[in-house]
Amino acid sequence: MTSSPPLLIAQDESVRAVVLRGAGRAFMAGGDLHSLRADPEGGAAAMLVPLNAAAESLAHLNAPVIAQVHGAGTGAGMSLMMLADFVLVAEGTGLNLAYMKLGTCSDAGASWALPRLVGLRAALEIALLCDDLSLQDALRLGLINRVLPKGEMEEAVLQLAQRLGKGPTLAMGHMRRLMRSSFERTLSAQLVAEADAFGVCTRTEDMRRGIAAFFERREPQFLGC
DSSP states (O other): OOOSOHHHHTTOTTOOOEEEEOSTTOSBOOSOHHHHHHOHHHHHHHHHHHHHHHHHHHHTOSSOEEEEEOSEEETHHHHHHHHSSEEEEETTOEEEOOGGGGTOOOOTTHHHHHHHHHOHHHHHHHHHHOOOBOHHHHHHHTSOSEEEOHHHHHHHHHHHHHHHHTSOHHHHHHHHHHHHHGGGSOHHHHHHHHHHHHHHHHTSHHHHHHHHHHHTTSOOOOOOO
């Protein structure tokens, strides 16, 4: 794990798992409303350019991404949360897409991620009504993976990151991108994309190690390459 920004993480092939977390009382409570009030267009550009670059960077990583959410995940916080591969949430956390309350549409990929996670009808309800989303409903809809007591979050995230960090990172990257792109492809096109990615994996040290471990009836020791 690393505390580097996403753009730097994307350039570091030694990264095996990424944890998104917020310092202080919340994961992320949305954008800087003071700057938007003072200069709506300029403030929006100043926020969205780096935010969108980070979202793109996270999506193209090989390393899986875990969101460790506490306090609040609202606005862009909820948007970034939805881009992660795993979402662990502390009890008592507030979730709200919130954009309609400010008279604006979403950013940071929410309109892309939300309907893919919950379906169009539920996505529109969440986005247009902007009601507080209970953690039970978030679990039921598949927006989050686990709800944990605050005191158990750090250990649970660490264990998950360590487990993912021991995996075949390059293969994980292909898998996470294949799944995300599958909504834009026909089955035939997806089969081609899978075959291409599989071909890349056949040339990796990790696949050689995985197959050897299978025949030797032991756990594989992957290198991430």
